[in-house]
Amino acid sequence: MRALAFATLRHADQRRKGRRAQPYVNHLAEVALLVSEATGGTDAALVAAALLHDVVEDQDVTAAEIEATFGTDVAALVMEVTDDKKLEAAERKRMQVAHAPHLSARAKVLKLADKTANLRSLAEDPPQDWSLARARAYVEWSRAVVEGLAGACPALEAAFEQAAGEATAAIERSVPHDTVG
Template sequence: MNLLLHAAYFAAVKHSDQRRKNTAAAPYINHPLEVSCHLSEVGGISDEAVLIAAVLHDTVEDTATTREEIATTFGETVAALVMECTDDKSLEKAERKRLQVVNAPKKSPGAKAIKIADKTCNLRSILVDPPAGWSWTRQYDYFVWASKVVAGLLGHHPALDEDVQRVLQEGLDKLQPLAAAEGTA
């Protein structure tokens, strides 16, 4: 428990100057904490390394944190999980998105759980308070892409699988007609 609390504090410091892209511009730390809570509450996951990695899943990707710093502070298992969930920011965005789809089935069960929870939380956020300036079409396109990533993650965590599929379907049902109407306007 102490290491999980330390990870939450570590992530809060690392993400302290970051905000979510939603119209509320919520503190970024809310997202990794939500992902870890989702794993515990919805997925029933109690594996401390997975919960810690969930809290830290964006630190290497979105801050100056290094893999070595994660490994030294939280252990090799956590560092490996974080790196499985980290996009290579040196690549173009389209390539990073393509690689998320390609690499999803290759992830460990722990990393798959984190990625499913991450996608579920991002999808819910889009439905409740989408990123500022995102059209209906962009929101719908994100759901379509996320469904391809999620397809490669399913099969290890039934409760997480069921929840993400429900959120995906809800979003696709809501956004498809809005995006279609937007495209004809």
């Protein structure tokens, strides 16, 4: 609950990219729920890391702050799935694909839950400014990342595949076909 309170405060003004601009904390809660279900509720540190997984990337929180507040285990998990925002977006995406197979087993579960939640969001509330090509590319990139997580959690892998299928179907229906990029 402390991780939820911390994440809620840090992400208070952040919104998702979809038309509804949902509070970002909804995404964090979904990722934490997926992790909790995948682990049978037995890994509180991993659930806390799920709630905090974007706080370093998005909110100028340091690894040291997470470690001081939540301990070394939570901080290590968060940092294992944190992108280096100093890199260009394309390089960050490439690095996620390259690093996915080398994550710890627990970080793989977290990354898989995050990708599943992201595709569910894409299916339910796609960003208005995304073209069909961009949405398709996002699904394919997500699949490439998840390919490197194979064996992490069969139930989450199945949930990801379902989300990828639903996202693909949704973008074919809802993203304007006449935009480029």
